[in-house]
Amino acid sequence: MQRDHEIVIVGGGMVGAALAARLGYAGLNVGLVERGDAPTAPSGDFDLRISSLNARSLAFIEASGTELPEARCCSFRHIEVWNQGGKGHSLFSADDSGLERFGVFIENRALQYALWERLKTLPGVTCYTQCAPISTLTSSDSRLVELDNGKTLNADLVVGADGARSTLRELAGIDITTYDYHQRALITNVETELPQQDVSWQCFTPTGPVSMLPLPGHHASLIWYDSDAAIRDREMLTDNGLKAAIEAAFPKRLGNLIRVTGHASFPIKRQHAKRYIAKRLALIGDAAHVVHPLAGQGLNIGLHDADALADILLAQRDVGDAKGLRRFEIQRRFANQAMITATDGFHHLFTGSAPLRRLGDASLQLAERFPLAKRMMMQQANGLNPFKRG
Numbered sequence: 001m002q003r004d005h006e007i008v009i010v011g012g013g014m015v016g017a018a019l020a021a022r023l024g025y026a027g028l029n030v031g032l033v034e035r036g037d038a039p040t041a042p043s044g045d046f047d048l049r050i051s052s053l054n055a056r057s058l059a060f061i062e063a064s065g066t067e068l069p070e071a072r073c074c075s076f077r078h079i080e081v082w083n084q085g086g087k088g089h090s091l092f093s094a095d096d097s098g099l100e101r102f103g104v105f106i107e108n109r110a111l112q113y114a115l116w117e118r119l120k121t122l123p124g125v126t127c128y129t130q131c132a133p134i135s136t137l138t139s140s141d142s143r144l145v146e147l148d149n150g151k152t153l154n155a156d157l158v159v160g161a162d163g164a165r166s167t168l169r170e171l172a173g174i175d176i177t178t179y180d181y182h183q184r185a186l187i188t189n190v191e192t193e194l195p196q197q198d199v200s201w202q203c204f205t206p207t208g209p210v211s212m213l214p215l216p217g218h219h220a221s222l223i224w225y226d227s228d229a230a231i232r233d234r235e236m237l238t239d240n241g242l243k244a245a246i247e248a249a250f251p252k253r254l255g256n257l258i259r260v261t262g263h264a265s266f267p268i269k270r271q272h273a274k275r276y277i278a279k280r281l282a283l284i285g286d287a288a289h290v291v292h293p294l295a296g297q298g299l300n301i302g303l304h305d306a307d308a309l310a311d312i313l314l315a316q317r318d319v320g321d322a323k324g325l326r327r328f329e330i331q332r333r334f335a336n337q338a339m340i341t342a343t344d345g346f347h348h349l350f351t352g353s354a355p356l357r358r359l360g361d362a363s364l365q366l367a368e369r370f371p372l373a374k375r376m377m378m379q380q381a382n383g384l385n386p387f388k389r390g
């Protein structure tokens with residue numbers, strides 16, 4: 001049967017667009033299906049959705065020839081984590097791992113826009129916007145996706161990158177496991193009096209962590225985790241009321257705020273697809289897994305899925321070959337389960353009962369005393385092999 005594309009990717013968010021750019025740059029014929037419009041260039045105040053990109057994610061994006069907008073990126077070289085009221089305190093520095101920087105914070109929209117700008121230059125990539133799949137069927141050697149605009153696309157492989165509520169996952173009959181932390185994250189973008197752009201820090205408190213993610217200039221994104229009710233109350237405050245509440249509750253090192261530029265809250269859940277693959281179909285990114293955001297790894301592991309899948313697809317003649325897809329699932333499901341378990345463990349160690357919190361405190365003190373263990377943790381957080389020296 002005639003193919004429209006070698007690969008159809010459903011979902012043009014950061015993960016789907018990054019895979020399309022990597023495969024398109026390598027010369028494959030790719031169709032990208034996005035329910036919304038093409039992203040627009042970010043301008044003015046920083047967006048509320050911010051993500052960190054670690055070393056492996058940055059290398060993957062670079063490998064597609066995509067350029068990140070420097071003016072809206074903030075590189076950072078240290079991560080500091082401590083326990084409020086305890087002795088546990090760890091400082092992770094890029095230097096200790098021989099890295100120039102730990103990573104980059106970027107607005108989700110700025111990254112998505114940069115990737116879509118790159119897609120426009122790749123002749124093998126076709127973007128279909130304002131449409132979504134309504135059914136999918138396989139034949140022996142291809143998969144069809146029927147779209148809600150009347151079009152049908154036929155490909156050797158269909159990839160679901162359509163986020164946590166993935167339609168493609170549902171259409172393929174893949175189940176998920178979920179867990180609700182009964183917490184929300186209040187994200188507030190602020191302008192600070194102090195510059196602190198070199199470091200990202202997180203302080204664990206008994207009700208949940210508070211974190212500072214640096215943005216360019218004197219800007220920062222603050223994340224305040226707490227119960228649903230407590231976050232809802234804070235959301236009712238005026239910008240000045242919220243500014244005062246943050247100055248009172250956040251660690252003193254944040255200093256005074258000049259202004260609050262925006263805020264929004266998100267529920268905290270974890271989720272894992274029971275399978276990542278079906279016949280001529282693979283899931284990547286949030287369509288496959290959602291992790292607690294406290295370690296800032298959700299997007300990173302999604303991009304690592306895309307990286308692993310691209311490597312496998314580019315090395316085989318039939319991109320839908322079941323053996324390759326199986327290899328992808330084994331590699332990524334195991335790694336992502338480890339990340340889900342680790343972030344879950346952090347949450348319960350630092351937000352649980354007093355004995356658990358003491359254990360969490362002791363683990364931070366221990367990490368600080370063993371440089372090798374610290375270095376391996378940093379390599380892991382960067383998506384690099386923790387057993388490789390140098």
Ligand SMILES: Cc1cc2nc3c(=O)[nH]c(=O)nc-3n(C[C@H](O)[C@H](O)[C@H](O)COP(=O)(O)OP(=O)(O)OC[C@H]3O[C@@H](n4cnc5c(N)ncnc54)[C@H](O)[C@@H]3O)c2cc1C
Binds near residue numbers: 012185284298299
């Ligand atoms: C509070 C918070 C803080 C976070 N901080 C970080 C961080 O610091 N670092 C980090 O790595 N991660 C972080 N994350 C996680 C990160 O935001 C997600 O993992 C990431 O956005 C997932 O990207 P994605 O492309 O897989 O999915 P999405 O961003 O959800 O994109 C899915 C895309 O598919 C499209 N779509 C949806 N349904 C359809 C359909 N039926 N048909 C066609 N298209 C469709 C959508 O319009 C969208 O464009 C955080 C998350 C939260 C909640």
